[in-house]
Amino acid sequence: MGKNTSKDDFSRFSNIGYEDFRDMAKDESLSRYEKVGFPDAYRAGKEKLIFDDMCSKLPALERKESFILDIGSGCSDLPRFLIERATQKSQRLVLIDSAEMLDQLPVNPNVRKIPARYPDCPEFLEEYRGKFDAIITYSVIQYVFAEGNIFDFLDKSLQLLAPGGGMLIGDIPNLSMRKRFFASENGVAHHRQFTGSDETPLVTFNCLESRNIDDSVVLALISRARAAGFHSFILPQASNLPMANRREDLLLVRP
Numbered sequence: 001m002g003k004n005t006s007k008d009d010f011s012r013f014s015n016i017g018y019e020d021f022r023d024m025a026k027d028e029s030l031s032r033y034e035k036v037g038f039p040d041a042y043r044a045g046k047e048k049l050i051f052d053d054m055c056s057k058l059p060a061l062e063r064k065e066s067f068i069l070d071i072g073s074g075c076s077d078l079p080r081f082l083i084e085r086a087t088q089k090s091q092r093l094v095l096i097d098s099a100e101m102l103d104q105l106p107v108n109p110n111v112r113k114i115p116a117r118y119p120d121c122p123e124f125l126e127e128y129r130g131k132f133d134a135i136i137t138y139s140v141i142q143y144v145f146a147e148g149n150i151f152d153f154l155d156k157s158l159q160l161l162a163p164g165g166g167m168l169i170g171d172i173p174n175l176s177m178r179k180r181f182f183a184s185e186n187g188v189a190h191h192r193q194f195t196g197s198d199e200t201p202l203v204t205f206n207c208l209e210s211r212n213i214d215d216s217v218v219l220a221l222i223s224r225a226r227a228a229g230f231h232s233f234i235l236p237q238a239s240n241l242p243m244a245n246r247r248e249d250l251l252l253v254r255p
């Protein structure tokens with residue numbers, strides 16, 4: 001993973017996938033944030049803010065006895081907050097990820113861990129069809145887009161929602177949004193402050209960039225969900241989140 005690389009450098013977490021995360025989960029030289037693909041500077045001390053933003057968008061996380069699914073749980077603080085909330089609110093919580101990731105998380109009577117590569121888990125999909133009040137998949141969809149079938153992921157996930165249930169596809173790294181930000185005066189100032197230099201970030205529009213989610217992908221997900229009968233919304237992240245200037249969320253609701 002490049003042990004001498006700066007903690008703020010995202011490059012060492014680029015072009016990774018499911019199998020890489022399994023290996024990273026077992027690497028004791030990595031922090032819990034690095035194991036899920038983030039430098040410590042972007043997640044340490046900030047995941048409670050992320051959790052609060054999740055709760056503001058998924059009311060079921062605040063209700064007693066809700067049934068919650070977290071897809072691609074990872075092993076950072078976020079699933080631990082979900083576990084704590086499940087205990088406080090007598091909720092049922094299902095965490096699905098590799099066994100290596102799930103082994104990093106505490107055992108709890110309110111929690112069921114499913115070691116599987118989602119959505120390649122037909123028995124799980126059949127068992128929980130139409131059951132969940134809330135589904136969370138946070139900082140995950142970009143890996144689905146790069147390695148799998150993003151529409152298959154969406155279709156199968158929506159089928160798991162109970163009536164009135166909501167799915168949050170969170171922390172989407174939208175390349176179009178990132179370009180718009182770094183082409184702006186605020187983006188240039190942010191870049192210069194972060195890098196400590198006077199350079200202007202290089203931004204190129206109207207070019208093909210494979211393996212990256214952009215506006216077309218986000219809007220296609222919205223369109224597909226609406227065509228299937230689900231209310232669908234693009235939501236901004238709370239301004240105090242570490243990447244709110246270049247990432248956004250989707251909320252999909254079964255009427």
